[in-house]
Amino acid sequence: MKIDIKKLDIAKAHEHLIKGDFTSVELTQTYIDEIKRVNGDINAYLEVFDDAIESAGSADKEIAEARSAGESTLLGLSQLIGIPCGIKDNILVKGHIASASSKMLEGYHATYDATVISKLKAAGAVILGRTNMDEFAMGGSTENSAYGVTKNPYDISRVAGGSSGGSAAAVAMDGALFTLGSDTGGSIRQPASFCGVVGLKPTYGAVSRYGVMAMGSSLDQIGPIGKTVTDCEIIFNVIHGKDRKDGTTIDEKTYENGDASAKPIIGVPRHFLNGDGIDPAVIENFNASLETFKKKGYEIRDIELPNVSYSLMVYYIVMPAEVSANMARFDGMRFGLHKDGKNGIEDYFLSRRAGLGREVIRRILLGTYVLSSGYYDAYYNRANAVRCMITEDFYKAFQTVDVIVTPTTPSPAFKIGEKTSDPMAMYLEDIFTVTANLTGMPAISVPCGFAPKDKSLGREVDLPLGLQITARHADEKTLFKVGKDLLGEL
Numbered sequence: 001m002k003i004d005i006k007k008l009d010i011a012k013a014h015e016h017l018i019k020g021d022f023t024s025v026e027l028t029q030t031y032i033d034e035i036k037r038v039n040g041d042i043n044a045y046l047e048v049f050d051d052a053i054e055s056a057g058s059a060d061k062e063i064a065e066a067r068s069a070g071e072s073t074l075l076g077l078s079q080l081i082g083i084p085c086g087i088k089d090n091i092l093v094k095g096h097i098a099s100a101s102s103k104m105l106e107g108y109h110a111t112y113d114a115t116v117i118s119k120l121k122a123a124g125a126v127i128l129g130r131t132n133m134d135e136f137a138m139g140g141s142t143e144n145s146a147y148g149v150t151k152n153p154y155d156i157s158r159v160a161g162g163s164s165g166g167s168a169a170a171v172a173m174d175g176a177l178f179t180l181g182s183d184t185g186g187s188i189r190q191p192a193s194f195c196g197v198v199g200l201k202p203t204y205g206a207v208s209r210y211g212v213m214a215m216g217s218s219l220d221q222i223g224p225i226g227k228t229v230t231d232c233e234i235i236f237n238v239i240h241g242k243d244r245k246d247g248t249t250i251d252e253k254t255y256e257n258g259d260a261s262a263k264p265i266i267g268v269p270r271h272f273l274n275g276d277g278i279d280p281a282v283i284e285n286f287n288a289s290l291e292t293f294k295k296k297g298y299e300i301r302d303i304e305l306p307n308v309s310y311s312l313m314v315y316y317i318v319m320p321a322e323v324s325a326n327m328a329r330f331d332g333m334r335f336g337l338h339k340d341g342k343n344g345i346e347d348y349f350l351s352r353r354a355g356l357g358r359e360v361i362r363r364i365l366l367g368t369y370v371l372s373s374g375y376y377d378a379y380y381n382r383a384n385a386v387r388c389m390i391t392e393d394f395y396k397a398f399q400t401v402d403v404i405v406t407p408t409t410p411s412p413a414f415k416i417g418e419k420t421s422d423p424m425a426m427y428l429e430d431i432f433t434v435t436a437n438l439t440g441m442p443a444i445s446v447p448c449g450f451a452p453k454d455k456s457l458g459r460e461v462d463l464p465l466g467l468q469i470t471a472r473h474a475d476e477k478t479l480f481k482v483g484k485d486l487l488g489e490l
């Protein structure tokens with residue numbers, strides 16, 4: 001049969017593969033052909049792996065053997081077997097380059113698989129290649145990549161978001177059925193919103209970070225980007241779980257959550273939505289989404305999060321501090337780019353100056369400052385105290401509601417270059433997303449409509465918007481339930 005990738009999701013593709021309507025090799029080749037056709041304009045992929053077709057052939061062989069063994073064996077195959085996917089460039093895939101979109105790691109080949117990659121391979125997924133990102137995941141637009149900006153498939157004059165912009169754009173342009181990204185302050189959810197796809201930031205510790213380049217170790221989490229909530233649920237069920245190689249991972253009993261009511265109660269922090277800088281189209285769309293929930297029988301309650309307005313300030317103290325510590329390993333001595341100087345110290349400075357971009361350097365300097373003697377208590381310790389207060393606010397809110405909803409972003413995708421000269425304007429894009437990373441709670445962005453084209457605002461086309469849904473720790477099942485209901489997947 002002719003493969004129409006625009007109409008495929010994971011469940012549909014799996015059904016076709018099991019029935020023998022097409023093979024994984026045929027499906028994978030279709031995606032590779034599509035990447036070749038559109039990636040020149042979008043720049044979502046940095047590389048398509050030359051072993052993707054071989055991996056697809058192995059999946060076809062396993063499907064054929066299962067078919068010969070009988071229907072029960074065939075139906076027991078993983079839903080990801082033979083499914084093509086893309087991987088963010090900061091996640092290690094053995095034998096392949098993992099550069100984190102930085103000149104510092106240009107040409108560095110991973111010597112082992114990240115845990116999430118091992119799990120995807122065990123499930124039979126086909127890894128198409130590595131996707132573009134902000135350098136070392138530092139940015140909200142993928143303009144900080146050393147290998148060029150990723151453009152939004154809806155309007156190539158606009159950003160795809162970041163730092164997992166390549167991963168989101170790859171799904172939106174039909175360059176993969178799903179991708180993996182990393183999320184430190186919204187880096188999965190924000191680009192998913194900008195590109196009109198679904199992005200999940202799981203509970204902190206739900207997914208192993210072993211084999212993923214660390215940015216902010218108390219904030220980072222790996223998660224899926226897909227076309228549907230169901231797709232993200234399928235992927236999450238494969239990649240989550242405790243890992244002895246990552247001491248921060250949690251097991252199923254870490255958090256005890258009772259079943260949410262038949263219709264989970266939705267909380268709305270309206271006081272947090274009244275600030276300047278939120279596009280009117282975002283608020284209008286958000287209110288329309290609330291009306292959709294009401295029509296579906298959901299109860300909507302206003303809630304208070306007294307300290308949530310401090311979230312962005314706390315985040316931009318804690319995150320750079322952890323960046324400063326994690327980036328110390330990229331010194332030009334142990335791996336990656338190396339420049340020879342007159343002595344070891346000059347080697348260090350020359351290597352970092354040549355290998356690291358402006359935003360990475362900015363965050364290292366900020367982090368080093370807040371951790372320095374005399375400022376550690378004034379900034380870092382105080383920020384962590386407020387972080388605990390914000391988390392406690394969410395705990396209290398979840399005593400009366402099951403999920404909390406906000407817009408994912410304060411605006412639709414902005415023009416390439418529009419905010420690069422103003423770091424503060426760029427950082428404000430994270431205002432709704434950083435809370436999930438500070439609290440460790442799971443959050444998902446689901447498409448919820450479009451900001452209509454408006455030439456007076458420079459919008460030549462309708463631009464996607466996202467709704468963010470946040471739940472209690474380890475309560476991804478409620479996120480999936482509410483998200484699927486909103487999108488009509490139930």
